[in-house]
Amino acid sequence: MNHRNAAPGRTFDIAVIGAGVVGSALAREFTRRGASVALLDARGDVGDVTSKANTAILHTGFDAKPGTLESTLVARGYDLLSDYAARAGIPTEPTGALLVAWNEDEYAALPGLAEQAAANGYRHTRMVGADELRRREPHLGPGALGAMEVPDEGIVCPWTTTLAFATEAVRQGATLLLETTVTGVDTAGEDIVLRTGRGDVRARQVVNAAGLASDAVHRMFGHGGFTVTPRRGQLIVFDKLARSLVDHVLLPVPTKMGKGVLVAPTVYGNVLLGPTAEDLDDPTATGTTEEGLAMLREKGARILPALRDEEVTTIYAGLRAATEHGDYQISFHPEQGYVCVGGIRSTGLTSSLAVAEYVAGVMAEKMGLRPAPETASEPPAMPYIGQAGPRPSADPACVARDPAYGEVVCFCERVSRGEIRDALAGDIPATTAEGLRRRTRAGMGRCQGFFCGAAVRRMLEDGAGTPVPAEVAR
Numbered sequence: 001m002n003h004r005n006a007a008p009g010r011t012f013d014i015a016v017i018g019a020g021v022v023g024s025a026l027a028r029e030f031t032r033r034g035a036s037v038a039l040l041d042a043r044g045d046v047g048d049v050t051s052k053a054n055t056a057i058l059h060t061g062f063d064a065k066p067g068t069l070e071s072t073l074v075a076r077g078y079d080l081l082s083d084y085a086a087r088a089g090i091p092t093e094p095t096g097a098l099l100v101a102w103n104e105d106e107y108a109a110l111p112g113l114a115e116q117a118a119a120n121g122y123r124h125t126r127m128v129g130a131d132e133l134r135r136r137e138p139h140l141g142p143g144a145l146g147a148m149e150v151p152d153e154g155i156v157c158p159w160t161t162t163l164a165f166a167t168e169a170v171r172q173g174a175t176l177l178l179e180t181t182v183t184g185v186d187t188a189g190e191d192i193v194l195r196t197g198r199g200d201v202r203a204r205q206v207v208n209a210a211g212l213a214s215d216a217v218h219r220m221f222g223h224g225g226f227t228v229t230p231r232r233g234q235l236i237v238f239d240k241l242a243r244s245l246v247d248h249v250l251l252p253v254p255t256k257m258g259k260g261v262l263v264a265p266t267v268y269g270n271v272l273l274g275p276t277a278e279d280l281d282d283p284t285a286t287g288t289t290e291e292g293l294a295m296l297r298e299k300g301a302r303i304l305p306a307l308r309d310e311e312v313t314t315i316y317a318g319l320r321a322a323t324e325h326g327d328y329q330i331s332f333h334p335e336q337g338y339v340c341v342g343g344i345r346s347t348g349l350t351s352s353l354a355v356a357e358y359v360a361g362v363m364a365e366k367m368g369l370r371p372a373p374e375t376a377s378e379p380p381a382m383p384y385i386g387q388a389g390p391r392p393s394a395d396p397a398c399v400a401r402d403p404a405y406g407e408v409v410c411f412c413e414r415v416s417r418g419e420i421r422d423a424l425a426g427d428i429p430a431t432t433a434e435g436l437r438r439r440t441r442a443g444m445g446r447c448q449g450f451f452c453g454a455a456v457r458r459m460l461e462d463g464a465g466t467p468v469p470a471e472v473a474r
């Protein structure tokens, strides 16, 4: 399937700029409502910028700023994504979170945070004393005075989430245009013309979900009012042997710079430490730094001292689309046929479905979009890549059906040839080793592809060599 050729001569009802988790959720919602949609992204894959590099917490929204749109959409997004994930097979784990107080000031702040949670409509917080805390998290460092439990926080697979939304959108008729960077817009005619390196894309309406570039795209439409300052978050992923050290997401008491450094299990069976919060100028600065990692190591050793001795599997960094405002930057410009869905900073994975529901609702009211259908959509059945459930190679019925699922290629992550083959032939096929990793976990284990790299690359090259239709425009 070729997701790169622009669609000359065609006018879409809606063009969505940005195929991150938010743009993909929007495209899914618009196609559900019968709109013809072009989903454009500068990168070669969906979810290839901030949506692939976050902390992957399914937030309840307990600590959002009450009264903000973000607070409403995170809470709603939590419910929507929890339900969708269960139906689509997106890995999630209901770990719960413990917000740990390490000094008297932090301890004194906990009741205020419980009140804030209640103001956000979340009433399940509970205070946990030092003894109970130690019983439930025996590897916690010395000095923890107590915690606030947030039992409904969880963890989710960010990669399958974006891929599921985009897959559903494509199955519902969206045209996915990858490696298609919007460089300018022409709003003079009846349709909006998006100038891209692959030719013009015409649409009656345009929705800007360009993440870190959402302010730049907003300016193309003649608007200002916010500037994105990329806020980098560096993270360390520890080996699966560290997984037994922690049961909950261990959160710090938040500061005004953000949620702070946490330790969390991942749905892939690892342990995550991070993120940092560094304001930068460069929207491509996704490298890690010695100082950032040293700071994380120091904080991690305080939270969970045994982490010091655990092997690091990988490190990465993502950039939040932070702005000077304390809320998402969503605005509607019906006179132009333009909507901005920008500044979706540190909670957009959780809120994505609610952002799409909200935006589509307002567009139905003001911009002629059809209402949502009465019946719930049927999400695609996504290949399960979590650690909590069985992978195909461990499922005798699966292997009996197709022996390729029994041929393990990546031994660290137990990924079979059948799964890699499927990812290369999916609705949105993997075209790079990284894309394959996000769809199957191949190469993301302890050896980081040292043993399986050559075999995976060979399959990738063979897969890439299969002929594809000239254009995908359903």
Ligand SMILES: Cc1cc2nc3c(=O)[nH]c(=O)nc-3n(C[C@H](O)[C@H](O)[C@H](O)COP(=O)(O)OP(=O)(O)OC[C@H]3O[C@@H](n4cnc5c(N)ncnc54)[C@H](O)[C@@H]3O)c2cc1C
Pocket (backbone or CB within 6 Å): 017, 018, 019, 020, 021, 022, 023, 024, 040, 041, 042, 043, 046, 047, 048, 049, 050, 051, 052, 053, 054, 055, 056, 057, 058, 059, 180, 181, 182, 183, 209, 210, 211, 212, 213, 214, 217, 231, 232, 233, 234, 275, 317, 318, 319, 320, 344, 345, 346, 347, 348, 349, 350, 351
């Ligand atoms: C360190 C970190 C931790 C986080 N932790 C969590 C968490 O635990 N839970 C949670 O819910 N959220 C979390 N988030 C936030 C979440 O990851 C983001 O809110 C979400 O991914 C934003 O999605 P998006 O689609 O708006 O942006 P992106 O994923 O950045 O997508 C925007 C897309 O637009 C494309 N684009 C940009 N300009 C153009 C152009 N001119 N033409 C074509 N395409 C263009 C880009 O290529 C990109 O793919 C975290 C973020 C970070 C960085």
